[in-house]
Amino acid sequence: MITFEGAAKLYPDGTVAVDHLDMTVETGQTTVFVGPSGSGKTTSLRMINRMVEPTGGAVLIDGEDVRQRDPAVLRRSIGYVIQQAGLFPHRTVRDNIATVPLLLGWRRARARARAEELMELVGLEPSQARRYPHQLSGGQQQRVGVARALAADPPILLMDEPFSAVDPVVRASLQDELLRLQRELHKTIVFVTHDIDEAVRLGDRIAVFRPGGTLAQYDSPERLLAEPSDSFVESFVGYDRGVRRLSFFPASGLSPRQDVVFDEGTSAGAAADALGGEPWALVVTGDRMPLGWASATRLAGADTPLGALELVPYGHTFAVDTDSLRAALDAAVLSPAGRAVGVDADGRVVGVVSQDDLGTALWSVTE
């Protein structure tokens, strides 16, 4: 547990970087610091490993003031990852990762074995062990940075905008990896970012910093999106927070309709009768893989099986059991029929959800 007790940092030039910060970072959780540029996130983070000394208050780790600890020794027990990875250009990937174990006096063979173990953990190829950092892509460098921070198995991991210099696709995969690692390792992670989406995705708890270095709100992601404490937080989390919040509600709460789903062998006339007043029919194969949409007007005149008609593409689907309401809404909005196709884990159609159905569901969860 990391405790900020009225921690403050006043720089000699008069800048108040952090102003009386009181908060507790829970052990084994990911706590995210978000806030606009200059709001004191990095400064607060660095108070934890004494790279910044507070000018007021204190920072405690498990009840002990960090100032009781020798800085170099303290830092070897706290992993640290930064934006440009900060890798040593003159050391191979393997030796970069082995840095802290070697500082701790491990024998070289053991440190290297540990480095190789970590390369696997963060998804690096063993063949990259002898490369130098400049021979890696930005995303790979970040993976090395994470592996290096984890090398001595520190209980605490500090990450300062670690993924903000890579492209969105790589960033998403690094975020997935971090979530996976954290499920395995249960570190106490403090993660700084500008990106509220990243914060919501990774954080168990989110601390929103305000310019001037004060804490605006400290809450779970759900509550932060549901109930921003004031207009600053509301504008910071974005006015689409309502939609974003849907990520927290599972799509399994929906009841997809079966009655507008037809096998490709059904005759158009029969389908038209069965549709009643519904404007769209979803055509599926014998084993219920989606084929596409047929409009009611198109069915009316035709006398062929549905499979022989020219169908409207079904767009992208959502997984009823694992996706969120946000994914279902997204699928409905993007669908040419205005309806989302819900599938099971194997991609077989479970049913169809219209925007109306979604509206009702959203209403009930967000009341």
Added chain:
Amino acid sequence: MIADAWDWVARVVEWGVTNWSHPGDPERGLLPRLTEHMRLAYLSILIGLAVALPVGLACARWKPLYPPVLTGVNVLYAVPSIALFFLMLPYTGFSDWTAIVPLSLYTLVILLPNVVDGLRQVPDHVRQSAVAMGFGPLRRLVRVETPVAVPVIIAGLRVASVATISMVSVASLVGLGGLGQVILSDGFRRQFDAPIVVGIVLTVALAFVTDALLVLAQRLLTPWARR
């Protein structure tokens, strides 16, 4: 015309070969002058480097130190080398030190800014992450910043070594040996061009080979550097 030129080259080469060494007298000939030249140049470069490294590290560590130190060594650089050699004579006589002390100083002047700039160009995120991993200031300087500065330091060493090798010839003016001696005593005094040409060619060749060795050293020491 071409025949004349050819004759001239043949004469110069012949002079060089016959004067390469004298089996009877190990002190005479080109070879002893060449080894003398190498000894003076290399010792000066090594001593210059040995001083530039700690001074540079100190200047990078305690920043206010650098401007006065740099001004000091630059002033020394402005003193003509020949004057320095003469100034040294009363203290060190005709020993190697009369050449080595001033030449080391010149190497120092050239190298010092490279050492300091090399240390300063270490990217801030590299330095920060070293701090964050628990490197103390000294260990960081020795294990991280200095190795990262090596390419810049070697670049300086290449300039300094060529300059030093050519300046050893000036030391010959005061009778301190080296290939300058060949140019001077055998060439100018006797109005004879073969020794002058041979002396110049050997000096240039020595500078060239030394530079090549430094490039090789750079490859071996910094396999990580971008090419």
